[in-house]
Amino acid sequence: MSVTIVTATYNKPQFLFDAGLSVLNQSYENWSWWIVLNGSDHYTTAVAKGFARKDARVQVFNEPTDEGRRKKEYMPAVIINKYYPLVNTKYIFWLSDDDTLYQEGLKALVEALEKDPQKDIVYGDCQFVKLVNDQWKKGKWIRAKQEMGLGTGILPDKRIDGGQFLQTKRSWMIFTKEGLTITTDWRHANHIDGIYMNGLASLFTFYPIPVPVVLHRCTPLSTFVQVI
Amino acid sequence: MKPATTIITSTYNKYNYFVDAAQTVLAQTRSDWQWWVILNSPVEKLEIVVQGYASIDPRITVFYHPCTEEERRKFYQPAIIINKYYPRVDTPYLVWLSDDDLWEATFLEDLVGELEADPSKDIVYGSCDLVYWPLVNAKEWIYRTTLKADKKIGAGTKLDPPLFVDGGQVVQTKRSYDALKGWQLPTDWKSGSHLDGIYTSMLGNQFVFHPVNKKVCTKRYSAWATFGHPKILLRVT
Numbered sequence: 001m002s003v004t005i006v007t008a009t010y011n012k013p014q015f016l017f018d019a020g021l022s023v024l025n026q027s028y029e030n031w032s033w034w035i036v037l038n039g040s041d042h043y044t045t046a047v048a049k050g051f052a053r054k055d056a057r058v059q060v061f062n063e064p065t066d067e068g069r070r071k072k073e074y075m076p077a078v079i080i081n082k083y084y085p086l087v088n089t090k091y092i093f094w095l096s097d098d099d100t101l102y103q104e105g106l107k108a109l110v111e112a113l114e115k116d117p118q119k120d121i122v123y124g125d126c127q128f129v130k131l132v133n134d135q136w137k138k139g140k141w142i143r144a145k146q147e148m149g150l151g152t153g154i155l156p157d158k159r160i161d162g163g164q165f166l167q168t169k170r171s172w173m174i175f176t177k178e179g180l181t182i183t184t185d186w187r188h189a190n191h192i193d194g195i196y197m198n199g200l201a202s203l204f205t206f207y208p209i210p211v212p213v214v215l216h217r218c219t220p221l222s223t224f225v226q227v228i
Numbered sequence: 229m230k231p232a233t234t235i236i237t238s239t240y241n242k243y244n245y246f247v248d249a250a251q252t253v254l255a256q257t258r259s260d261w262q263w264w265v266i267l268n269s270p271v272e273k274l275e276i277v278v279q280g281y282a283s284i285d286p287r288i289t290v291f292y293h294p295c296t297e298e299e300r301r302k303f304y305q306p307a308i309i310i311n312k313y314y315p316r317v318d319t320p321y322l323v324w325l326s327d328d329d330l331w332e333a334t335f336l337e338d339l340v341g342e343l344e345a346d347p348s349k350d351i352v353y354g355s356c357d358l359v360y361w362p363l364v365n366a367k368e369w370i371y372r373t374t375l376k377a378d379k380k381i382g383a384g385t386k387l388d389p390p391l392f393v394d395g396g397q398v399v400q401t402k403r404s405y406d407a408l409k410g411w412q413l414p415t416d417w418k419s420g421s422h423l424d425g426i427y428t429s430m431l432g433n434q435f436v437f438h439p440v441n442k443k444v445c446t447k448r449y450s451a452w453a454t455f456g457h458p459k460i461l462l463r464v465t
Contacts, residue, residue: 014244017273042254042284043247043277050280 028107039065105213123165124213162193304420354444377439382432395424
């Protein structure tokens, strides 16, 4: 395998379905997908394990989490810090459990890195969609709005999201060797992608490719709901 | 633990309903069951979630019952599935769980317990609430009525079982099924709408349905037909 896709998920099974189907439908096939459950319910666990039964490239992990831990730590950050070091492929991709990959997305990103071994990070365009009214409660997705063309030639910290770039495992190792880590503090939860990318950008260049790679679904059902 | 009861569910295209049904099975106060889930040419998400539940709980076994659209148009698939899988049951008791029904946590405890307490009984049934979904954009299920289990029926009675019993609220002994001696449910669509009635009538000719006057399940009537008759156009997407 060349790419490890890592997804942390917590109780959004309807969304995880679509994320998973988009992974299985990738035109690029040399990937493994790690789904990291963290205290998820039966339904979410069933969806994750169902994918693992359907495709041997899918592995399910469980990061034991209780409400106490969830109050203290931002679990996606915990999961990145714990699971990225275990990745044994050349490339790493973070897929949020409510996002979906375009069929050619992974292929475009991998080819961009393969073509130029000097590059360690590439990112593509993404689309945003929103839900209207209370449709999300019923798991019914409605495309209310979309924006295209984000990504290229713009300042990265304002324009890209953690879920749209592919990085080398090497870049993660250098990142941590420099003493950089991803904070698990809840105060930084809403801009954790930015913090991580700023850290990476102090060491590497983010190279754009003008290809849509991911569909970001903005939902009021936050994956990692903070309990206040 | 050797299972006492085989639960059989045929499911086709309602994964989100199936999930609710599955939660109620996993929450049963009695744990000596096995659940056969028969995938009837399922859509992708349904297959994933069913296989996922089977992965979580080894008491769940998944069977594939593929059929073409042509076969689906011609034959009522649940009837075919009952004819095929009921004879294979290897436990003393069996029950049909529709993929959009919900069991009370004590469903098996109440009904199987009743059969175990009195070995002369072969069929018991409990009361059941019917709810419906009024509009596509409705907020919640609406209570419609209750099928009460308050009188004995069958075994020569002239009462019409379909008025009182639905297939999903009955637990029977495997012995009672075997007593039908190879009788097969009709698989044509005309019989599909009242298949439960045909089956319970057939059983009622030989056995008494003993009531357990307690709510044991909830049946959800939705616009989303499990077995997708091609003439049914109303479909929530």
